[in-house]
Amino acid sequence: MNTARLNQGTPLLLNAVTKQYADNTVLNQLDLHIPAGQFVAVVGRSGGGKSTLLRLLAGLESPTAGELLAGTTPLAEIQDDTRMMFQDARLLPWKSVIDNVGLGLKGGWRDAARQALAAVGLENRGDGVACGAVRRAETACRAGPRADPPAGIIAAG
Structure with missing residues (x-):
């Protein structure tokens, strides 16, 4: 590829x-x-x-x-690193924020998840339970941090 x-x-x-x-x-x-x-x-x-x-x-x-x-x-x-954020939350409500962000990560996932949370200003929320806007940010963290995020295309509806 x-x-x-x-x-x-x-x-x-x-x-x-x-x-x-x-x-x-x-x-x-x-x-x-x-x-x-x-x-x-x-x-x-x-x-x-x-x-x-x-x-x-x-x-x-x-x-x-x-x-x-x-x-x-x-x-x-030319596409090898696509990430997707769903329109609705795809989280496990019984898990903590850090555990949801770490879903699908391997190895030193906890450090990677903490870095992703810090990148969106949620470094102090890792041990809590997600709600409202935190769920959106949490879902975005699961999509993976990028050094050069492209302008997004938003699907209305």
Whole structure:
């Protein structure tokens, strides 16, 4: 896999992208060009394909047909570190904040989890039980800290 990363100077191109789940066509022949450096918001009705589009762009799913390009390179060839934060909390309410952040981590997970909590200003909350906004930050910590976080695309709905 090519380890090159997307940068601010790379346009995204979607050519005739279709995504189907069984008999349900969610995206049909979508053509989209996002120029280099552009910020894009994806908005629409519930069930309109916003999350599907974002999963395709993140490389978490493959299109049924069509192509996704970063410049002239297939998008799937340059994605190797995708993280995803779900729209709803995916936490274990009976576990502490630090234990939830550490889910899926191996080895010295506790130190890595504490660093992630410190990165979002929650270093003193590790032993507590998550609630409200802390749950969102906790879920973001589970997605993994990044030295150079990209601008996010937010799916409304």
